[in-house]
Amino acid sequence: MRAVVIRRFGGAGVFGVESVPEPAVAAGESLVDVAVAGVNFADLSHRTGVPARPLPAVLGAEIAGVRRSDGRRVAALLREGGGYAEVAAVRDAHAVVIPDGIDDLQAAALLEQGGTAYAALTAAGRIRPGESVVVTAAAGGVGHLAVQVAKALGAGPVVGIASTGPKRAFVASLGADVTFDPASPGLAEEVREATHGGADLVIDTVGGPLMRAALRFLRPFGRVVSVGSRYPGPDQLSIDDDLGVPSVGVFGFWMRHVIEDRALYEKVTGEVFGMALRGEIVAAVDRVVTMHEIGAAHEAMAARETTGKVLVDVRRTWAGQ
Numbered sequence: 001m002r003a004v005v006i007r008r009f010g011g012a013g014v015f016g017v018e019s020v021p022e023p024a025v026a027a028g029e030s031l032v033d034v035a036v037a038g039v040n041f042a043d044l045s046h047r048t049g050v051p052a053r054p055l056p057a058v059l060g061a062e063i064a065g066v067r068r069s070d071g072r073r074v075a076a077l078l079r080e081g082g083g084y085a086e087v088a089a090v091r092d093a094h095a096v097v098i099p100d101g102i103d104d105l106q107a108a109a110l111l112e113q114g115g116t117a118y119a120a121l122t123a124a125g126r127i128r129p130g131e132s133v134v135v136t137a138a139a140g141g142v143g144h145l146a147v148q149v150a151k152a153l154g155a156g157p158v159v160g161i162a163s164t165g166p167k168r169a170f171v172a173s174l175g176a177d178v179t180f181d182p183a184s185p186g187l188a189e190e191v192r193e194a195t196h197g198g199a200d201l202v203i204d205t206v207g208g209p210l211m212r213a214a215l216r217f218l219r220p221f222g223r224v225v226s227v228g229s230r231y232p233g234p235d236q237l238s239i240d241d242d243l244g245v246p247s248v249g250v251f252g253f254w255m256r257h258v259i260e261d262r263a264l265y266e267k268v269t270g271e272v273f274g275m276a277l278r279g280e281i282v283a284a285v286d287r288v289v290t291m292h293e294i295g296a297a298h299e300a301m302a303a304r305e306t307t308g309k310v311l312v313d314v315r316r317t318w319a320g321q
């Protein structure tokens with residue numbers, strides 16, 4: 001089979017398409033012929049060796065394709081990578097059957113980021129209908145789905161934060177009631193006003209200064225769900241000053257705890273696919289690249305050029321050959 005292999009950690013030039021043996025399958029795993037692989041922000045960090053994996057490595061944590069054992073279309077998350085390839089070994093517990101009516105591109109686009117958006121709002125954020133929700137990086141892969149899922153769950157108002165005019169226009173087109181620039185000096189006041197006194201729930205995929213700002217635009221008993229941070233290292237929040245005095249909370253979130261709980265994983269993916277089938281959410285696909293173009297796709301994500309989801313059409317790479 002052909003796969004996109006890295007033989008050293010580094011920049012976006014480390015990828016090379018190679019012929020390699022198909023992956024070995026362990027007990028509880030199945031081989032899947034990959035149609036589409038998702039590109040996730042975490043792949044950029046894995047590419048640079050954070051955390052380091054044995055080399056050579058095939059990255060890619062999310063696929064849609066056909067399971068060889070039963071011929072069914074499945075979507076799966078791959079904890080150890082292996083998705084940027086024609087064939088992937090998938091843990092049966094981490095695969096879900098794709099409903100008719102959802103194509104492979106949508107399935108791959110919805111699985112990790114849609115699942116994260118849904119579970120961050122519900123399992124972590126405990127959203128209630130009518131609550132105000134703020135989504136940071138609201139034009140991003142997770143963010144643009146969090147805006148739509150929040151609306152579908154009856155939130156209101158929903159505020160999207162994004163760094164450029166075109167991104168904010170995109171976020172508004174998804175149903176956000178109001179959008180703001182993260183660089184606005186009056187951001188906290190603007191959000192408090194838009195949410196009639198302070199937000200109930202913030203879904204944050206940026207961290208650092210924006211997370212600190214979020215603590216200032218929550219209402220008492222509001223909470224931030226921290227999904228990702230560009231600012232590794234100690235955040236040095238003061239329990240008393242930052243959380244106690246304003247009566248707010250911060251909830252961490254990692255999708256791994258959804259995939260490791262089969263019942264929760266089925267619920268989350270079932271709800272996300274159900275919302276997509278009802279037309280309540282749609283994964284906006286920024287670009288679909290071939291296996292030869294993954295490095296350029298990584299560069300675009302790192303440069304904040306993408307809105308919505310970046311996908312690899314594995315089958316198209318070899319169409320006509």
Ligand SMILES: NC(=O)c1ccc[n+]([C@@H]2O[C@H](COP(=O)([O-])OP(=O)(O)OC[C@H]3O[C@@H](n4cnc5c(N)ncnc54)[C@H](OP(=O)(O)O)[C@@H]3O)[C@@H](O)[C@H]2O)c1
Binds near residue numbers: 303
């Ligand atoms: N906890 C989990 O289980 C989980 C699951 C999925 C994703 N995540 C994490 O969530 C974060 C977002 O993922 P995603 O897939 O939505 O990524 P994405 O599509 O690449 O979107 C990220 C957005 O973050 C904003 N941003 C702010 N500062 C940035 C910087 N210094 N460099 C790059 N982007 C910056 C950009 O929007 P603006 O230009 O509008 O600021 C960018 O478009 C990542 O950290 C990812 O690892 C976590």
